[in-house]
Amino acid sequence: MKTKGRVWKFGDHINTDDIIAARYLNTTDIAELSSHCMETIYPDFSRKVSKGDIIVAGENFGGGSSREHAPIAIKGCGISVVIAKSFARIFFRNSINIGLPIVETSFADRISQDDIVEVDFDTGTILNLTSGETGGFVRYPEFLQQIIKSGGLMPWVKEKYIK
């Protein structure tokens, strides 16, 4: 599986309050959550982002609260993959569980705002088409691959537990 898109670049420690402020968590509506994505630190983000775009960030992306509304808002905006140097753990598991592709790699440093980037999930490679540079990432362990292959945690649970 491959995905290609334009980059939105963010720094270190982008927390879940940055991704979606708590005052908007009084709903589970995906479109509404998405309309406030990144609003605290980038007020126009949800209006400017296009389907297939890619978020690239530094260390500890998604720190703070356990709100699954954060990866849901990002996915709902049409973001195809989040690339970061590292992820906070609850955000990481939430993304795997809801089927938002995320990639952990130090190559995030070699990607800038508006670059066009292609991610190949099968080979674990990232091509920065703007700079011409190539980077790699370690593919998920087998256990997580199974969940991803099922399409998220609930489909995996359904296959395994609900007959």
Added chain:
Amino acid sequence: MTITEKILAKHAGVEEVFPGEFIEARVDLVLANDITGPLAIEEFKKSGARQVFDPEKIVFVPDHFTPCKDIKSAEMVKILREFAKVHGIKFYEIGKVGIEHALLPEEGLVRAGDLIIGADSHTCTYGALGAFSTGVGSTDVAAAFVTGKIWLKVPPTIKFVYRGKPGRFVGGKDIILYTISKIGVDGARYRAMEFSGETIRYLSMDDRFTICNMAIEAGGKNGIIEPDRITEEFLLTVAKERGIFFSSDRDAKYENIIEINVDQISPQVAAPHLPSNSKDVREFAGIRIDQVVIGSCTNGRISDLRRAAEIVKGRSVHPDVRTIIIPATQKVYSQALREGLIDIFLNAGCVISPPTCGPCLGGHMGVLAKGEVALATTNRNFIGRMGHPESFVYLTNPEVAMASAINGKISHPDEVLK
């Protein structure tokens, strides 16, 4: 093995576990609140499952936006209430509800050695009772509704060894803020944080809850303290059984051991916009504040209110500072009433809120306007956390919060008591 590894091994039904290993572990308690619960219920229903694995091991605590701040949050709580009724799940209604991480231990729902997951990042609080507890997402909770299990990667452990006795106006909050300032907001990312050393025996359960509560602020998966006589006394008072007291083996493997001398820790204040920006309160002396909040799952327990009352007794808060006191639970509230603390606060010009997370996450009951500054005993000072994206939150302990409310600016308690 470490205490964390032992609890995980027991719940995975294996002899031993190793850091980095993926396990499916049995859960003793699953928690969801008014923000995360409705999403979990949606996922549960979509899966086609009809029954939850065990209604007695699930608990709903609508504490974030309650008493409901608007129509949408009322609809969210309604979803929880109705699902709870259908499935026989314990639901804490207004009048019984409190802030989840203060409420569950008080209700005797947490035992030592338990494995607890909650769709709330501060679920790590219960490690103070020698349980493995960790925050997860709504889908994790939905899956656990079905299976009674959770997938986990066994974390490596960082051991924190505290030496010395905490000084005056220094408590659990100062110890954890100081620790986070040393290792950073991702210093324990994916790690178990084991809090140990001679200092622990000087700390009350409330102080221990405060420390474990903020493990997540260093990126930790769980915070944990080996149970001792103080733990046992607490558990036997609130719960029918104390659970299993696990402890780390002498030859347990730690990724890192960090020693901290508590004698050197002064009352702390963490500046916007990261909990790791913590320093001696004196470094921030004189910063004007508009609001003080004393409450939350971090510092809304009875000993926190006692500490604040001690400072303000016979005094008044500054006329320009809105001082909001939030007892974490009904029990804390009623105990504070009996001890005369509520009278002290009212006479000093504070307002008392019903138990709620409220302003801690910018929900209600004290939201900040543009440019305003708050000093709070809460756990996060992120951009816009308590309201407007251009407002500012400083974190501290209850004594410093109240001393500053009196002075109208960030102050060491000594400045008020002299």
